[in-house]
Amino acid sequence: MACPSGTFAYTIRAGDTFYLIARAHGVSLDALIAANPGVNPDRLQIGQVICIPTSPGPGPQPGACPTLRLGSQGASVRQLQTLLRNNGFDPGPIDGIFGNRTHAAVIAFQRSRGLVQDGIVGVLTWTALGVNCGTTPTPPPQTCPPGTRSYEVRAGDTFYTLAIRFNTTVAAIQRANPNVNPNDLRIGQRICIP
Known part of the structure; x- marks a missing residue:
């Protein structure tokens, strides 16, 4: 499936929902639905390919948390590299270029925080790095009984x-x-x- 300009292809994995995908990639649910007019969000199949907008679209804009991936460049990548280094993950030089070393550091960070290890920096990864993305915070984890x-x-x-x-x-x-x-x-x- 070829995705139109301004979007990129994403393959559905076990447990994916449009809501979780939108949140993970820093786009609004409305923008994700609009980018996939022939897809029923209630009938996603593992292995199905959908298109994810590269910009947040309408709705709340997580301005401090742009979606970054391999090949991204600029001040946001420098901020990401600095945060990774401050958290003990070596992104290579702080040069504003999202290259292979930064990609590897992002995956290692995502693994350490129990996030999806896709190397794409969306709202969940930014939030785990301590950035306030201006989104509704997730509810606190449930309290587990003693012995668990x-x-x-x-x-x-x-x-x-x-x-x-x-x-x-x-x-x-x-x-x-x-x-x-x-x-x-x-x-x-x-x-x-x-």
Whole structure:
């Protein structure tokens, strides 16, 4: 699928919704829907290709948080490189050029914060770096009972894979999360892990 000028192609992954994609890439939900007139947002398929606008479009503008990716240049990239270095991730020279080293540093930072590791700096990555993007803050993570810890669901997570990763059982995870549907986990959702 070829995306029109002013947009770029994105492949749907497990757990994606238009809302989460718009938030992750710093565009409004309306702009994302408008860029994909033939796509039903309620029937996204893994592997489906959609178009994401490169500018925020109508709605709240996260002016301090432009979407940056490999090849981006300018003052915003310098700010990104400085923030990465301040957080212990080496972006290479602070030169305002989003090259391979900056891309690798972004992915390492995203991995360390449990974000989608796509190397694209959107609102979620800016926010994790400590920038106020002028968007509604996400609700605080749920408080987990004693003997458990909070965990943010990532792409591909299931109660089964989490039980293996954290050396526990599916039943124990279900007991710690009585209001969570294990068949409807969402990327970014907070659950408790025993």
